[in-house]
Amino acid sequence: MAGGVPEAGESELEAAVRTRPxxxxxAIIMDGNGRWARRRGLPRVAGHRAGAGALRxxxxxxxxxxxxxxxxxxxxxxxxxRPRAEVxxxxxxxxxxxxxxxxxxxxxxxxxxxxGATADLPPGARRNLERAIERTRGNGGLCLILALNYGSxxxxxxxxxxxxRLSAAGxxxxxxxxxxxxxxxxxxxxxPDPDLLIRPSGExxxxxxxxxxxxxxxxxVTPVLWPDFRRADLVRAILDYQRRERRFGGVGAGxxxxxxxxxxxxxxPAR
Ligand code: FPP
Numbered sequence: 001m002a003g004g005v006p007e008a009g010e011s012e013l014e015a016a017v018r019t020r021p022x023x024x025x026x027a028i029i030m031d032g033n034g035r036w037a038r039r040r041g042l043p044r045v046a047g048h049r050a051g052a053g054a055l056r057x058x059x060x061x062x063x064x065x066x067x068x069x070x071x072x073x074x075x076x077x078x079x080x081x082r083p084r085a086e087v088x089x090x091x092x093x094x095x096x097x098x099x100x101x102x103x104x105x106x107x108x109x110x111x112x113x114x115x116g117a118t119a120d121l122p123p124g125a126r127r128n129l130e131r132a133i134e135r136t137r138g139n140g141g142l143c144l145i146l147a148l149n150y151g152s153x154x155x156x157x158x159x160x161x162x163x164x165r166l167s168a169a170g171x172x173x174x175x176x177x178x179x180x181x182x183x184x185x186x187x188x189x190x191x192p193d194p195d196l197l198i199r200p201s202g203e204x205x206x207x208x209x210x211x212x213x214x215x216x217x218x219x220x221v222t223p224v225l226w227p228d229f230r231r232a233d234l235v236r237a238i239l240d241y242q243r244r245e246r247r248f249g250g251v252g253a254g255x256x257x258x259x260x261x262x263x264x265x266x267x268x269p270a271r
Contacts, residue, residue, distance in 0.1 A: 013235045017065065020242040023195035025069035026062060026234075027217065029209055030055065032201030032225030045089040050227035052097050056104075061231040063108050063142040065238070069191060070144050073209045077117065077151030091125045094148070098128040102135050109141030115187035116150030145191065152211040159185035188213055196241045200226045200233075218244050 008016070030051055037047030055072060062070045075090060082090075098112075105112060112133050118126060129148070162185045166172045172181070183189060194210060197217040204221055206214065220237045222229075245252050 010232045010235075013232060013239060017235050017238050017242070022065050022067055022238055023218075023241055024067070025071070025192050025194045025196075026067055026238075027071040027073075027194035027197045027210055027214065028058070029073045029197070029199045029207060030226045031199060031203060031207075033227055035201065036225040036227040044086055045093075047227055048086075048090055048093055052093055054227055054229045055097070056101065057231055058229065058234055059105075059110065059142070059144055060108065061234050063110060065235075067142060069194075070142060071115070071147060071191075071194060071210065072145070073147045073150065073207070075116075075148045075150070076208060077149055077154055078208070091122050095125050095128040098125075098132040102132045105132070105136050105144070106139065109139045110136060111139040111141070111143050112136045113143060113145045113191075114148050115145055115155075116148045117154070118148055120149055143191070145188075147209065150187070150209070152206075152208045155187055156182070156212055182212070186212060193217065195246075196220060196237065198222070198234075198237050200224050200229050216246070216248055218246065 033047030033051040034044045035047070036050060037044050040046070059070065074094065079090070080087060102112075114129055114133065118129060121129065125148075129146075159182050163172065163177050163181060167174045167177070188210070191213075193213045193215070194217045197206075197210070197214050197219050199205075199219070199221045200223075202221060202223040210217075218241050220240055222233060222237065224233050
């Protein structure tokens with residue numbers, strides 16, 4: 001659950017967050033759009049639209065704070081089970097976002113990527129996604145990763161299947177299948193693991209998001225619903241992260257809030 005970052009003015013929080021390293025990679029499960037809409041007597045789609053506004057603000061804030069990677073869970077492999085009208089509205093919203101925001105992403109040096117079975121998205125959404133990725137490819141600032149038609153178990157099963165295929169084809173030795181080999185066949189290959197995983201709207205679960213990659217992520221759950229999530233909420237989450245001691249399974253001696261694993265002197269012999 002969200003830790004006790006003391007109440008302070010927004011400018012004090014901003015000043016405080018800049019005194020320590022920010023997480024290199026933040027992942028967010030954008031949850032609570034439906035509840036936000038219901039509380040206002042609005043259709044669920046209005047919540048998703050408001051959620052797109054929060055997304056815009058958080059992308060900009062991450063770029064300005066020096067976060068290098070931001071992964072956002074935008075549509076899961078399970079979300080197809082929602083009413084057809086809601087799924088269509090989400091796809092339209094995605095296309096609209098990509099068309100409208102690409103100039104702003106470029107202006108802010110943001111490079112867009114996508115993870116998930118994007119080939120199965122409706123053709124319009126897929127086209128807009130491919131164009132936006134292409135147009136922002138050379139940017140060197142924040143890497144914005146949209147998880148679309150994404151499911152972590154499906155991703156891991158896909159990596160296992162590919163390794164089996166390579167082994168059966170004689171292209172790899174099964175004995176060489178280690179963690180690094182699995183990672184090379186995940187959608188996130190080449191992207192560092194998330195340091196901080198934020199879940200708005202109070203739910204305490206990962207919902208099939210980045211199960212492998214989030215093995216050592218610091219979790220931050222806040223009751224704030226995603227459409228209400230603002231830059232100040234992001235800053236609070238980062239401040240909470242900065243107060244944690246990351247041990248990566250070790251004892252933590254000499255490891256700071258955003259530190260690295262120790263020297264491995266006590267590691268078991270390699271198998
Ligand atoms: C979960 O809230 C949210 C989603 C399934 C969709 C997330 C989509 C957006 C934030 C829209 C903008 C996205 C892009 C890429 C433009 P929920 O509907 O499950 O909320 P509930 O749990 O309160 O019902």
